Amino acid sequence: xxxxxxxxxxxxxxxxxxxxxxxxxxxxxxxxxxxxxxxxxxxxxxxxxxxxxxxxxxxxxxxxxxxxxxxxxxxxxxxxxxxxxxxxxxxxxxxxxxxxxxxxxxxxxxxxxxxxxxxxxxxxxxxxxxxxxxxxxxxxxxxxxxxxxxxxxxxxxxxxxxxxxxxxxxxxxxxxxxxxxxxxxxxxxxxxxxxxxxxxxxxxxxxxxxxxxxxxxxxxxxxxxxxxxxxxxxxxxxxxxxxxxxxxxxxxxxxxxxxxxxxxxxxxxxxxxxxxxxxxxxxxxxxxxxxxxxxxxxxxxxxxxxxxxxxxxxxxxxxxxxxxxxxxxxxxxxxxxxxxxxxxxxxxxxxxxxxxxxxxxxxxxxxxxxxxxxxxxxxxxxxxxxxxxxxxxxxxxxxxxxxxxxxxxxxxxxxxxxxxxxxxxxxxxxxxxxxxxxxxxxxxxxxxxxxxx
Amino acid sequence: xxxxxxxxxxxxxxxxxxxxxxxxxxxxxxxxxxxxxxxxxxxxxxxxxxxxxxxxxxxxxxxxxxxxxxxxxxxxxxxxxxxxxxxxxxxxxxxxxxxxxxxxxxxxxxxxxxxxxxxxxxxxxxxxxxxxxxxxxxxxxxxxxxx
Numbered sequence: 001x002x003x004x005x006x007x008x009x010x011x012x013x014x015x016x017x018x019x020x021x022x023x024x025x026x027x028x029x030x031x032x033x034x035x036x037x038x039x040x041x042x043x044x045x046x047x048x049x050x051x052x053x054x055x056x057x058x059x060x061x062x063x064x065x066x067x068x069x070x071x072x073x074x075x076x077x078x079x080x081x082x083x084x085x086x087x088x089x090x091x092x093x094x095x096x097x098x099x100x101x102x103x104x105x106x107x108x109x110x111x112x113x114x115x116x117x118x119x120x121x122x123x124x125x126x127x128x129x130x131x132x133x134x135x136x137x138x139x140x141x142x143x144x145x146x147x148x149x150x151x152x153x154x155x156x157x158x159x160x161x162x163x164x165x166x167x168x169x170x171x172x173x174x175x176x177x178x179x180x181x182x183x184x185x186x187x188x189x190x191x192x193x194x195x196x197x198x199x200x201x202x203x204x205x206x207x208x209x210x211x212x213x214x215x216x217x218x219x220x221x222x223x224x225x226x227x228x229x230x231x232x233x234x235x236x237x238x239x240x241x242x243x244x245x246x247x248x249x250x251x252x253x254x255x256x257x258x259x260x261x262x263x264x265x266x267x268x269x270x271x272x273x274x275x276x277x278x279x280x281x282x283x284x285x286x287x288x289x290x291x292x293x294x295x296x297x298x299x300x301x302x303x304x305x306x307x308x309x310x311x312x313x314x315x316x317x318x319x320x321x322x323x324x325x326x327x328x329x330x331x332x333x334x335x336x337x338x339x340x341x342x343x344x345x346x347x348x349x350x351x352x353x354x355x356x357x358x359x360x361x362x363x364x365x366x367x368x369x370x371x372x373x374x375x376x377x378x379x380x381x382x383x384x385x386x387x388x389x390x391x392x393x394x395x396x397x398x399x400x401x402x403x404x405x406x407x408x409x410x411x412x413x414x415x416x417x418x419x420x421x422x423x424x425x426x427x428x429x430x431x432x433x434x435x436x437x438x439x440x441x442x443x444x445x446x447x448x449x450x451x452x453x
Numbered sequence: 454x455x456x457x458x459x460x461x462x463x464x465x466x467x468x469x470x471x472x473x474x475x476x477x478x479x480x481x482x483x484x485x486x487x488x489x490x491x492x493x494x495x496x497x498x499x500x501x502x503x504x505x506x507x508x509x510x511x512x513x514x515x516x517x518x519x520x521x522x523x524x525x526x527x528x529x530x531x532x533x534x535x536x537x538x539x540x541x542x543x544x545x546x547x548x549x550x551x552x553x554x555x556x557x558x559x560x561x562x563x564x565x566x567x568x569x570x571x572x573x574x575x576x577x578x579x580x581x582x583x584x585x586x587x588x589x590x591x592x593x594x595x596x597x598x599x600x
Binding site: 286 | 480482483485486511513514516545547
């Protein structure tokens, strides 16, 4: 009996020590104890990473885009306000480093542009449209008179009448600056007096006349003085003073931009180069952004393309920016800062287009943890009334935060041109020295459309 | 000087009573930025003209701020002692010039005699320290502790 009990006592212990699976029921599928992970509320790096992961999961799991945007910009902290139109020196280098953008001089070669051949004097614009990387033909300013008569239409496709478009542009210019009686502009309000209305008139008339050729323009939406905003993180810094001193925080940026005009379309523009292309280097600046100078402020983290999420025209086509009086050419020439004139155009183009394309991508549900799967392309024209500079931006990546940028080889690309005058001078009801090239480039921009259309 | 009348030649020379002190920046600044301590009454225009006219330095941009000197220290009579306020100017140079604040106290090359003397002195100090410490086998316990 005692031996029986001993054997009963020994038997389960033998089973307990042995590794072989016997006839006992298998252990339950769910583990007995909860997983051993870091705490959520502790003041440690593991806890911080766990909180970040929970936040990322919350944003990933959000049902609608509005909910995602609300969660993305929920936490307000002091952030750098990036102004696209700034007088800071060498701002375009800094902005390129903030947005991981490569600057490529010259417009990208457009193979699709061969669909709408333009009948201008000679074959120079056609040659310029052929895949010639970069710089437009400099000597294409033919005598305006030669292009008055439209080329005899070859085939059924109606060619573009450059004379008609030039007359539209000259009409708008003369109406605003010569025919209309205007009082003297208020102090420092020169840009609102003449170039502003001229630009609005020019773009609306050109868009209306070209909408027959480009069905995308017919379905587009032209915004007057819209708002474009974007909020993002890039890099890391240590908090200097305050109750959060010593903690490692991401560097936050916000762009709040008001382009003069904006064209939004329901279909996206086609990509210019493949998503993973590498066309240059992004400048790396070791200093803090406050040395630019850039200042911090805390307010609403807004992401906006010009219309709310439910609007069908959710993709961007072209923006038109007007440079303020503070940044006019004469002021830079007077202070002997001639090289900063182009910097102003470039910084405006890069910052505004980055904000617009990134906000468009966020409206489609992408964000820094969920990077874009297709490139977002937009165009911009920056002008001060007389000089026009053209920009084309391709957004390849939104992942600019300190963790997501580590293994991210993609870069955003911005093609830019130097500023060229549209006309030389307006006198006595005549526009002297009209530059057809600039008008052509503008028309090309407006005619840009996806390949299906 | 002859009396000046409008349109006549400007023969007078005005020398400013300002001083500008180039300082080493406390936080790293971009290459084209020079940091100065200037008089409190100077303006950005004054700084620009001072550097351009007197020293022929091309100036692209000037930014200034006033540094408040603290008033917390107390002297032997418990009166507050104020450190003076001063104005700091950050000047960005034009024409692509850069500036790096020089190292004012570079390491001097020592000749063989001073080097050997320094080595000898270090070794001597080490030996003295060793004598002061007790037996390493006792593990830091003082030598008066025992049976």
